Amino acid sequence: MSGRTFLVTGATGTVGRQVVARLSGVGTSVRALARDPRAVQAGDGIVAVAGDLTAPDGLRAPLTGVDAVFLVWPFATADGAHEVLEVIAEQARRVVYLSSATPRDGERRVEETIVDSGLEWTFLRPHVFASNALRWARQISEEGTVRAPYGAATTAPLHERDLAAVAVRALTDDGHAGASYRLTGPEALTQAEQVRIIGEVIDRPVVWTETPEETARQEMLAQGWPPAVVDGVLRAQAELVTTPGPLTSTVERVTGEPARTFRAWAGDHARDFLTGGPN
Structure with a gap:
């Protein structure tokens, strides 16, 4: 090398x-x-x-x-x-x-x-980045509550370090040409479970409070999101309630190391949830 x-x-x-x-x-x-x-x-x-x-x-x-x-x-x-x-x-x-x-x-x-x-x-x-959970940082820091719809939406969040590890293998090693790698974290979690884990990591009580889809839609529109994007995001979350996202072992297969858990990711970003977001 x-x-x-x-x-x-x-x-x-x-x-x-x-x-x-x-x-x-x-x-x-x-x-x-x-x-x-x-x-x-x-x-x-x-x-x-x-x-x-x-x-x-x-x-x-x-x-x-x-x-x-x-x-x-x-x-x-x-x-x-x-x-x-x-x-x-x-x-x-x-x-x-x-x-x-x-x-x-x-x-x-x-x-x-x-x-x-x-x-x-x-x-x-x-598929789904664990870092998407940072959108909850302000609510967790200020209120100890995440208010959103579809708490039962289930995915396997991927740590950005694992994505980088796969990227580096593909950059530096032979044998990856022509590959399309589907990447997830190692465990399927609902959004509500992710919030609970964050609370355990930062040692504060944090709960998920289910809200109507229309409330979330109006809040996203007020933040300037295009209507088509808002509808697409909410539709995807609704689908993940009945059909959980995929779970792959690609990170471990490519890197030789198990993918990091969401709990590990939350530990790496604990400060963000304590202070209300990345500084």
Whole structure:
């Protein structure tokens, strides 16, 4: 692995930060791409580089000598993806793309563009992130109660560190080309159970209070969410009550280590729930 160089896009995001840290931890040279390199967390082997996926020509210098790229595409459409992939393919031979469990049109088009690029590729398809629970942080900190519908909606939340661990394996090891990895945490939990676990971790009583769907809908609309997105989120949660989300062993199969539990994730983020959110 010595002498190899990796570029991580989205390097200041929840997942990108973890990929950067883990790559650095295995002794590789890491270039952390960000619009503002000052926002990149420093570390051994980490070089913060300026770059913007909306300006592909500006990516040539950061990509020089790079072997593989972790690609986060933060846009709703695939517009511009072809140009970015062309520049990546000039230098790198491998790309690991953070997709989703059920790719939307834009994500699907990005995947198709990657396949057509000639690069070795791996797609990561996470289902539900444990970090979604951070949306409850303020209520938990201030009230000790989470008010929302569908407390019985059941998923297997995935720790961002496990997603990063799979990404790093796909970036650094052979044998992952052409794979689409469906990723979940190791246990199925209802939303109400997640809230209970958070309370146990922070040693405070925290309860789930069921509210009507329409109440949640109006609150989300008032926060500026598009109506179609609101309806989609609530519909998906309703479906998870009767049909729980999937449970896979992909993290352990790829990394050789068991996926982290939601309790472990809550412990890593206990401060967020005590203070009302990430600082």
